[in-house]
Amino acid sequence: MKTAAKQPNLSRRKFMVATAAASGGLALGFSLPFGADLAQAQAPLAASPEVNAWVVIKPDDTVVIRIARTEMGQGTLTGIAQLVAEELECDWKKVTTEMVTPGQNLARKRVWGDMATGGSRGIRGSEVYTRAGGAAARMMLLQAAADEWKVPVGELTVSESVIRHAGSNRMTTYGKVSAAAAKIAPPDPKTIKLKPYTQWKIAGKPVKRLDTAPKLNGSKIYAIDLKFPGMLNAAVKSCEVFGGKLVSFDDAKVAKMAGVKRVVKVDDATVAVVADTWWHAKTALDALPIVWDEGEGAKASSATIAKNLESGLTSNDAFADTTIGDTMKALAAAPKKIEAVYSTPFLSHATMEPMTCTAKITADRAEAWVPTQNGDQALAALSETAGIPLDKCEVYKMDPGGGFGRRVTIPDYVHKAVNIARQFPGIHVKMIWSREEDQMHGFYRPISQARMAGAIDAQGNLQALHIRVSGQSINAFSNPAAIKDGKDVRQLQGLWKEPGDAQFGYTVPNLQIEYAMRNSHVPVGPWRGVNTNQNGIYLECFMDELAKAAGKDPVEFRRTLMQKHPKHLGVLNAVAEKSGWGRPLPAGVHRGVAVFMGYASYSAAVAEVSVSPKSEVKVHRMVIATDCGNVVNPDQIAAQTDGAVAMGLSALFFNEITIDKGRVVETNFHNYRILQLADMPKVESVLAPTHDFWGGVGEPTICVVAPAVMNAIFAATGKPVRHLPIKNQKLV
Amino acid sequence: MATLNINGRNHDVQVEAQTPLLWVLREQVGLTGTKYGCGVAQCGACSVHINGEARRSCITPVGSVKPADRIVTIEGLSPTSSHPIQKAWLEHDVPQCGYCQSGQIMAASALLAKNGNPSDKDIDAAMTNICRCGTYQRIRAAIHTAVRTKA
Known part of the structure; x- marks a missing residue:
């Protein structure tokens, strides 16, 4: 296990060193995108000259906007294009995009900034x-027109890629001046003024995604679809027990299949069959006799892991991140004390496209085609594993078929694919994991439990609250350096005292x-929403238990306590209003509410739920309010809200990764059930932006989905729901 | 050796009879729009039409497909991406990552071919494909839109 955990850190360190060397000490820092030394640049991606790193304009006025972040469904590609186009003042109908590569970014001193797409x-x-970048390009294009017409640039106006000079009644277009603009020195960053959101015409609007059409006819090529002349295909199997080792395999048994x-050894825990097709490789792998040393991990089970977590609920080794007043004393003296223990399981990401990577390695060059959320890291992993210097490596980012955090922290699948391809020099080798391999070798959402205690005074006010979270640490597994003085605050995400995130x-x-x-x-990692999921459930469900003990309405109870947190209160009020909180519901339907903060954004949800006498839960409607500060595309925020509901409800109702004899039990969708269309409630996305900050969108809303539904079940049954998933539980 | 009628054309493929149709389409015929998701008919990413019925090609041995059976994949649904389902998907911006959408579109178009005006309950019953991004609400709305536009 330790070996696996060390790999990314080595990659990261090596990458930082290498990057610093290649960029003259700039390391990972960057300021504005147009400070790059173009003399060192690789050939531009598009055929036409670029105005700057972000913008290429072709003679026909087509605008190519460069995208560095990963598009995995969350709509970032369209959103970034909207932001660049807004400042560029170009014709949105003529905007296209192209993805830059990590190698180009490195060669150009990280001109496109951080490529990682997470958090x-x-x-x-x-x-x-x-x-x-968009504004600078606009300034250069206008300057080129002014130079041509010999008029002051301040006399020009521009709209939708058309430049006009009223005084001489002349006009031109971006496409006509882009070649001249490309030769103009970029403006001093201090002279660039960005528009206030009130003047936006493209950003802030529900424009259509730019990447939909090829997803409708089978023409979009995902990493799993790649074909190259002479390509070989690899199927892999790692020791089912985490931490176990590969001892031997009998390749003679499958050689004639x-x-x-x-058949090749991939690493100390993994074997691969390489064949002409993946189906042949998979068939032979299933028939391959393999001897494993399962190691100590084989003794672990869900029961032993749970017992270990339980010890943390009352142990003396915890650290307090927040200490206000004297909570223990107040609890001991309270007229009414409420206590509860909650738990949430390990979860796999279950991206629809399983892990896959194609690599081609020669003596002096390494290339990989990677569906990654973290292009820089994939490049570092390629270089490290292939043993080829970074500047002789290139990663071609493929839009992943789902990410959700699985493809951001540890490039395990890149290491494995490259280790296979190294053994077939000069040949493209495509590695695909079976669904079973994917389910059994993820980086799971960490398991945790929480012991909650609260004190209510005679007037029904919350006097004291004690939260003890016990569970696995993502940082301990993948980034121990982030744990300061033994205190891993990351596991308390959403419960932090500091404002802002x-x-x-x-x-x-x-x-x-x-x-x-x-x-x-068990390896753990970030899973959409990360620790806000578990902590949101613990806090927000317990708040409803406290509200009930205090004899107060759950929304009123929260409002009283949120007076000093106006943005939390803002989304609570927005969701209460839009959901019709307090108004009558059909017989048997009950409401629940939850509010939480993550990724700099504020979210609140109200769920309308009914529960049958047989404990069958139906979620009829969910209203979710978000304050993400500035809104770039309201339609895509609505789409992300839909996604958060679907993923949050899957986790609430069905999903758990359990461990038996050290390995994952839930190996495919038959026992890791994913929410289907019939189970999807009506979802209403409410935007409550306050415009004075920039918050995230992909993750913040998921943490309020489960607790809102759990609180509605509590309202329906009178019995709090404290353990996930709720399948097989008697709720009534 | 098998002869398959795919998207109106006959293809001769050299392949073991038990090979799933999915992998024949992807690796022998070169049609990669049909996706691998689970291999056990749970997710529907591999959905194709066989004689107009939505079928999960990952558990369909190629040996069980007769030369006269008409196989339609996402690539053959419409030569110009203008099937009412595809147009409605575009109008509603249904896809997120898009990986499951070939299967979703094949399932929805098979439903529409059988049932010109499906109710929400009909849609619930027919659309059992998994979408991990959670595009279900838009899928439902797009199917209703397709009903209105196909007339």
Whole structure:
């Protein structure tokens, strides 16, 4: 396990060193995109000369906007194009996009900034420099026209790619001046003024996605679809027990099977069959006798892991991230004390496209085609595993068939594909994981439990709250350096005292929030919404238990405690109003509410739910309010809200990764059931933007989905729901 | 050896009879629009039409397909991407990552061919394909739109 955990850190370190060397010490830092030394640049991607790194304009006025972040369905490609186009003042109907490669980014001193696409940062993390890139290009295009006409640039106006000079009644288009603009020095960044959102015409509007058409007729090529002349296909199997090792395999038994080229060791825990087709490779792999050393991990089970977590609920080794007042004293003295223990399981990402990667390695060059959320890291992994210098490597990013965090932290599948391809020099080798391999070798959402205790005074006010989270740490597995003084605050995401990203939204006079680390041999990683999912459930469901004990309406109870957190309160009020909170519902239908913060955005949900006497739950409607600061595309925020509901409800109702004899039990969709269309409630997305910050969109809303439904079930049955998933539970 | 009628053309393929149609389409015929998701007929990403019925090609042995059976894949649904379902999908911006959408479109177009005006309950019953991005609400709306536009 430790070996696997170390790989990305080595990659990261090596990459930072290498990047610093290649860029003269700039390392990972970057400011504005037009400071690059173009003399060092590789050949431009598009045939026409670029105005700057972000914008290429062809003679026919087609605008090509360069995209560095990954498009995995979340709509970032369209959103970034909207931001660049807004400042560029171009004709949106003529906008196209192209993805830049990590190798080009490195060669150009990271002119496109950070390529990693996680933490809901695709837009909020690049809005300043992408907008500035569009504005700089506009300034250069206008200057080119002014130079040609010999008039002051201040006398020109531009709209939808058409430049006009009223004084001389002349006009031209971006396409006609782009070649001249490309030769103009970029403007001083200090002279670039970005538009206020109130003047936006393209950004902020529900424009259609730019990438839909090829997804409707089979023409879009995903990584799994790649074909190259002479390409071979690899099927892989790693030791089912995490941490186990490959001892031997009997390749003679499969050597004569159809299409088989060779059986190869991939790494110390993985074997691959390489064949002419993937189906042949997979068929032979299934027949291959393999001897494993399953190691210590084989002794672990869900029961042993749960027992370890339980010890953390009352242990002395926790640290307190928040300590206000004297919570223990207040709880001991309380007239009414409420206590509860909650739990959430491991979860797999189950991206629809399983892990796949194609690589071609020669003596002096390495290339890989990677459906990654993290292009820079994929490039580093390729270089490290192939043993080829970074500047002789290139990664071609493929739009992933789903990401959800699986493809952002550790490029395990790149390492494996490259290790296979190294053994077939000069040949493209495409590795595809079976669904079973994908389910059994993920980086799972960490398992955790929480012990909650609250004190209610005689007036029904919350006097004290104690939260103890016990569970596995993502940082301990993949980035131990992020844990300062043994305190892993990341596992308390959403319960933090600091404003700005994932702040606890209530004011409680006595408050203690603690984390006890309890790790297992199961690899863990970020899963859409990361720790806001578990912590949102613990806090928001317990708030309803407290509200009931206090005899108060759940929304009113929260409002009282949120007076010092106006943005939390803002989304609560928005969702209460739009859902019709307090108004009568049909017989048997009940409401639940939840509010939480993550990724700099504020979210609140109201669920309308009915529960049958047989514990069957029907979610009829969900209203979800979001304040993500600035809104780039309301229709795509609605789409992400739909997605958060579908994924959040799958997790609530069905999903758990359990462990038996050290390995994952849920190997495919037959026992890892994904929510289907029939189970999808009506979803209404409510935007409540306050425009004074930039928040994320892809992840923030998922954390309120499950607790809102759980609270509605509580309202329906009078019994709190405290453990996920709720399949097989008696709710009534 | 098998002869398959795919999107109106006959293809002779050299392949073991138990090979799933999915992998014959993808690796022998070169039609990669039909996707692998689970291999056990749970997710529907591999849905194609065989004689007009939506079928999960990942568990359909190629040996069970007769030369006269008409196989239609996403690439053959419409030569110009103008099937009412495709047009409605575009209008509603249904896809997110898009990986499952070939299968969703094949399932929805098979439904529409049989049932000119499906109710929400009909849609619930027919559309059992998994979408991990959660595009279900737009899929439902787009099917209703396609009903209105195909007339």
